[in-house]
Amino acid sequence: MKSLAFWTLCTTYFLIVFGGYVASSNSGMGCGPDWPLCNGVLIPVLKGATLIEYAHRLIGALLALLTVMLCLRLWRSSRSGTDRFVSAAAAVLLAIQIILGAFVVWFDLPPIVVTTHFFIAFLFLGCLLWIWRRAHHSPHLHQPVKRTSIGIEAKRHIHLLFVLLAATLLLGAYVKHQHYGLSCGWLTCGEQLWPSNEAQMWQTAHRTAAAATVLYTIWTAFVAHKRRWGRPLERRLFGCSSRTAASSDRSDHRCDRNSSFLGDHPFGRRHMARLAVDRP
Numbered sequence: 001m002k003s004l005a006f007w008t009l010c011t012t013y014f015l016i017v018f019g020g021y022v023a024s025s026n027s028g029m030g031c032g033p034d035w036p037l038c039n040g041v042l043i044p045v046l047k048g049a050t051l052i053e054y055a056h057r058l059i060g061a062l063l064a065l066l067t068v069m070l071c072l073r074l075w076r077s078s079r080s081g082t083d084r085f086v087s088a089a090a091a092v093l094l095a096i097q098i099i100l101g102a103f104v105v106w107f108d109l110p111p112i113v114v115t116t117h118f119f120i121a122f123l124f125l126g127c128l129l130w131i132w133r134r135a136h137h138s139p140h141l142h143q144p145v146k147r148t149s150i151g152i153e154a155k156r157h158i159h160l161l162f163v164l165l166a167a168t169l170l171l172g173a174y175v176k177h178q179h180y181g182l183s184c185g186w187l188t189c190g191e192q193l194w195p196s197n198e199a200q201m202w203q204t205a206h207r208t209a210a211a212a213t214v215l216y217t218i219w220t221a222f223v224a225h226k227r228r229w230g231r232p233l234e235r236r237l238f239g240c241s242s243r244t245a246a247s248s249d250r251s252d253h254r255c256d257r258n259s260s261f262l263g264d265h266p267f268g269r270r271h272m273a274r275l276a277v278d279r280p
Contacts, residue, residue: 001073005132008066012128015059016121023177027052028109035102060101067094067128074131083134090127093120111177118173119166153227157220164213171206178202 022028030053031038038044038054046054071087078084100117107113175181183189183199184207195201 001070001077002132002135004066004070004073005128005135008063008070009125009128009132011059011063011066012121012125015056015063016125018056018059019118019121022052022056023114025049025052027056028114029105030054031057031105033105033108035105057101060098064094064098067091070128070131074135086127086130086134090124090131093124093127096120097124109177111174114177115170115173119170122166122169154224157223161213161216161220164209164216168206168209168213171202171209175202175206 022030027049030049030051031044032040034040036057038057039050044050044054067090071091074087075084097117097120100113100120103113104110104117178199180199180203183197183203184195187193189195189200189204195204
């Protein structure tokens with residue numbers, strides 16, 4: 001159980017990272033508008049964008065198999081209502097992910113569907129983290145998980161921090177897939193401070209959420225130090241704030257680099273033409 005949970009978790013993390021590479025290399029339509037087939041066949045010619053997208057699908061199939069095995073084993077080995085709820089939630093999220101993955105290619109990468117697909121992947125990862133922690137602390141699932149000493153105040157701060165992180169992830173994914181990453185400069189939007197069109201508003205909203213996440217993480221780390229919640233939690237909070245700030249600083253450069261690949265792919269050219277028409 002513990003080993004299966006660990007490898008399912010690792011496969012999920014790798015699939016999320018690899019999915020980012022699929023998006024950044026504009027390989028999302030490498031199999032064309034076909035699903036579950038790829039370019040009309042079961043095993044296509046594996047090269048270029050087709051190879052990248054097909055590999056992503058194969059890893060997803062492996063993850064589906066591991067998840068079904070893990071959820072069935074957890075359901076059968078535990079009578080805890082929480083255990084069964086989390087395993088059922090993971091199975092449902094996996095099914096939703098499969099359906100959204102099909103919608104992504106059927107409808108030619110609609111940004112709202114791609115963003116939802118990305119966000120549900122993190123919810124699914126959260127379920128797997130919970131299952132792995134459960135198996136790690138209680139390998140036989142007979143004794144309850146040891147409760148932490150974090151109080152209600154700490155949980156309230158951490159829950160709000162998770163909400164801010166979720167908002168930052170959602171807005172960032174939407175901005176990226178709408179190609180709004182270069183709508184504003186670092187501190188201004190064109191020649192003015194405030195956004196003046198839809199693209200600039202989305203980009204500004206993402207930056208505001210990222211800034212709020214960084215500041216609130218630093219504040220939570222300060223409160224954790226003052227209230228003595230524990231050194232490990234303090235280090236994690238400060239590390240999270242520094243990484244979030246660094247990733248926000250690099251987001252414009254990634255968008256600039258990714259946009260240069262669009263003209264090399266037929267579907268990419270279509271997206272650029274659509275973007276040119278939609279923007280004022």
